[in-house]
Amino acid sequence: MEKFTQHKGLVVPLNRANVDTDQIIPKQFLKSIKRTGFGQNLFDDWRYLDEGYPGQDCSTRPLDEKFVLNFPRYRGASIMLTQQNFGCGSSREHAPWAILEYGIRCVIAPSFADIFYNNSIKNGLLPVVLEQKTVDFLIASTEAEEGFELDINLDRQLVITPNGERYSFEIDPYRKHCLLNGLDDIDLTLEFSDDIREYEKLRVQRAPWIFNKLH
Amino acid sequence: MSAQTLYDKLWRDHLVAERDDGSALIYIDRHLLHEVTSPQAFEGLRLAGREPWRIDANLATVDHNVPTTGREKGVQGIDDPVSKIQVQTLDENCDKFGILEFKMQDLRQGIVHVIGPEQGATLPGMTVVCGDSHTSTHGAFGALAHGIGTSEVEHVLATQCLIQKKMRNMLVRIDGQLMPGVSAKDVVLAVIREIGTAGGTGCAIEFAGDVVAAMSMEGRMTMCNMAIEAGARAGMIAVDETTIEYIKGKPYAPKGEQWRKAVTAWNDLKSDTDAVFDKVVVLKGNEIKPQVSWGTSPEMVVAIDECIPDPAQQDDPVKREGYQRALEYMGLEANMPVTSIRLDRIFIGSCTNSRIEDLRIAARVVDGKKVSPTIKQALVVPGSGLVKQQAEKEGLDKIFLDAGFEWRAPGCSMCLAMNADKLGSGEHCASTSNRNFEGRQGHGGRTHLVSPAMAAAAATAGHFVDVRPFLA
Ligand code: SF4
Numbered sequence: 005m006e007k008f009t010q011h012k013g014l015v016v017p018l019n020r021a022n023v024d025t026d027q028i029i030p031k032q033f034l035k036s037i038k039r040t041g042f043g044q045n046l047f048d049d050w051r052y053l054d055e056g057y058p059g060q061d062c063s064t065r066p067l068d069e070k071f072v073l074n075f076p077r078y079r080g081a082s083i084m085l086t087q088q089n090f091g092c093g094s095s096r097e098h099a100p101w102a103i104l105e106y107g108i109r110c111v112i113a114p115s116f117a118d119i120f121y122n123n124s125i126k127n128g129l130l131p132v133v134l135e136q137k138t139v140d141f142l143i144a145s146t147e148a149e150e151g152f153e154l155d156i157n158l159d160r161q162l163v164i165t166p167n168g169e170r171y172s173f174e175i176d177p178y179r180k181h182c183l184l185n186g187l188d189d190i191d192l193t194l195e196f197s198d199d200i201r202e203y204e205k206l207r208v209q210r211a212p213w214i215f216n217k218l219h
Numbered sequence: 220m221s222a223q224t225l226y227d228k229l230w231r232d233h234l235v236a237e238r239d240d241g242s243a244l245i246y247i248d249r250h251l252l253h254e255v256t257s258p259q260a261f262e263g264l265r266l267a268g269r270e271p272w273r274i275d276a277n278l279a280t281v282d283h284n285v286p287t288t289g290r291e292k293g294v295q296g297i298d299d300p301v302s303k304i305q306v307q308t309l310d311e312n313c314d315k316f317g318i319l320e321f322k323m324q325d326l327r328q329g330i331v332h333v334i335g336p337e338q339g340a341t342l343p344g345m346t347v348v349c350g351d352s353h354t355s356t357h358g359a360f361g362a363l364a365h366g367i368g369t370s371e372v373e374h375v376l377a378t379q380c381l382i383q384k385k386m387r388n389m390l391v392r393i394d395g396q397l398m399p400g401v402s403a404k405d406v407v408l409a410v411i412r413e414i415g416t417a418g419g420t421g422c423a424i425e426f427a428g429d430v431v432a433a434m435s436m437e438g439r440m441t442m443c444n445m446a447i448e449a450g451a452r453a454g455m456i457a458v459d460e461t462t463i464e465y466i467k468g469k470p471y472a473p474k475g476e477q478w479r480k481a482v483t484a485w486n487d488l489k490s491d492t493d494a495v496f497d498k499v500v501v502l503k504g505n506e507i508k509p510q511v512s513w514g515t516s517p518e519m520v521v522a523i524d525e526c527i528p529d530p531a532q533q534d535d536p537v538k539r540e541g542y543q544r545a546l547e548y549m550g551l552e553a554n555m556p557v558t559s560i561r562l563d564r565i566f567i568g569s570c571t572n573s574r575i576e577d578l579r580i581a582a583r584v585v586d587g588k589k590v591s592p593t594i595k596q597a598l599v600v601p602g603s604g605l606v607k608q609q610a611e612k613e614g615l616d617k618i619f620l621d622a623g624f625e626w627r628a629p630g631c632s633m634c635l636a637m638n639a640d641k642l643g644s645g646e647h648c649a650s651t652s653n654r655n656f657e658g659r660q661g662h663g664g665r666t667h668l669v670s671p672a673m674a675a676a677a678a679t680a681g682h683f684v685d686v687r688p689f690l691a
Binding site: 019020021022024026027030031032034035036037038039049055058059087088089092093094095096097115117118119122123126127176177178179181189190192193194196199200203204207210211212213214215216217218219 | 235236238240241242244246248249255256258259262267269272273275277278283284299301302304305308319340342344345350351352354365366367368369370371373374377378379380382384416417420421450452471472473477480481484516537538540541544635636637654656657658659662
């Protein structure tokens, strides 16, 4: 996965609560067996006026100019501000894949759905939880000032505004370590292979039915 | 040792290793797979030259993309070429790695969360994961079950473990008794309405109380299924006689001496009486009425005798804005009675409500009646081939067909409309599924979540009605 250490970029405010994964990437795009190609369909139902289908050329589709991602001033945004419970709904990892491919590296919200939070980190997308009033303040700042940027420093766990205001955020040390170094979880877990085998030996004695063959 | 919750016990029993930073390796007993979230995981495995850690932990089926008609044609019957490739890819991956899969023409095929329990592949005390958020369903068996993303699917395939942090404990207790005509679906909708779609975030919810103790396994699965709609990755229910009775004799359930040993172990799968929960919510069963969702989030729910709320009455600005958007999307007015919503389609199915008991109660409601002529389509989609077979044995298919319903082959169908079954733009649907998000059942479609009995009653009336008199 891609490393995340520090990132500075343009901010787009998606001022809605409970944005679900069906909105982030609608189901017709889940039919792909690849990990790429989802960026152009991020928020498909909100971004375009017509109904999208997989494999389409999106460059000629009619855009909904009222949707915030389509505002010219937010073109090229790489940080998204949004409201509570972002990413609720399904476990589809296509959601963070689509967000990343669109060019967003960090999402800031008062809260995230658990599975989405996890999926994001595994792909190098940084979810940052800040207090509701801070998020509201940052959204207002973004709307008030064209070209508003934020600086995200993962190592120091800080979000820094152009005026130098600093907001610190929490992240658990294991996830931070993986993000900072772009580490593959599977390799790290396989270092515990002996422990896993040891566990299986005990478990098969206590609960042998778990290991029955399926047929 | 201090008193433990059911979740604490399941966590303890699966702990392989703990790291210094507080994260833990949790062993996974059962891994369920379907065609949508697995292809990229298998590809990752292949690219890294890895093999699955324990083949027999895995069970796969196709459900999201499969058509619900023309099943005899098998994979060739899938018209959409992209869907077809996804189904074929799962078939190939399972064949290549030797993973057991119930393919399209297997009688045991069905929605992944229906087939696990039906086969006894889901058992008490297990950790069960699947690349699907409704994996919480399996927690009804006193199991620790939750959805995972595709990277984690690959991680489980390769290591038989997940890296986890312990969740907090939340207890949702429903005391007393339900009124006749009120079902598990109404209870869980009432719970979500009460605590909100983020109410359980970061928690494992245990459902308990007299109402849950009196529920069938089907009802308990419906409750745990929607724990995720309350923000909790996992929902669970303690093991009791009902659990054990349900599992007995299932194809993959332990037999003979193993069975006796298993039952002894399973009897401990409940929270200690003095266990402490981080959060407790209590509802009174006799106050719960049949519920209907009116908006685009599963917390936007009212009882059948209520009106649609007025955004102007909401204090919280984010909520007010959300209500306003939902009303616009749904084409509804504030303060209108929920019974006045005109319906276009009826969908009885999904991993929430497609088991035999769901079909029985819906059939009881429509028996001898007709689907209203104002309804364009009324679908019944059983959760698995075996549910379908059982229903046909009981003559339920006849009852539905005589009333004007269509009787289809098993799969996810109109729950998320990845196959040909979908809503048209602007259409209202009474659906027994679990999500009413914008466009969930088709572009511009408007979903109302209800119980199977309520969906059946709505089919006969053409709009929502209180099903209680039908079943009194
Ligand atoms: S029935 Fe619906 S919710 Fe259940 S697994 Fe299928 S698509 Fe998901």
